[in-house]
Amino acid sequence: MKNISDSEWKVMKVIWSKPPMLASEIIEKLSEETDWNPKTIHTLIRRLVTKGVLKAEKEKNYYSYYPLVSEEECVQAETKTFLEKCFEGSFNVMISNFIKGDKLSDKEIDELEKLLESKKSR
Structure with a gap:
């Protein structure tokens, strides 16, 4: 498994808490805990998808994100x-x-x- 940064780890903790999740749900939850802007969170989500830790599944006009590792x-x-x-x-x-x-x-x-x-x- 590829190394996950501390910031990416926070994203994963949110997703593990209640998968699957929409990006908007991830952003909402992380906004309560951090001062990150939505673009930063989207970047972290994309990195996790690229690393093969998250799966993005398109549903209509949005994506649902599923953890691929526990x-x-x-x-x-x-x-x-x-x-x-x-x-x-x-x-x-x-x-x-x-x-x-x-x-x-x-x-x-x-x-x-x-x-x-x-x-x-x-």
């Missing part, structure tokens, strides 16, 4: 890119760095332990 797939791809860029692909180094540098509550530690135990028992 949010989960994008999160996985972004996570992999982040790991490779910052931690040479090592999940262990990332977790170690996170735990050393962050103040975790007892509740967060318990949650991490439960996640690890459930992964171990599989």
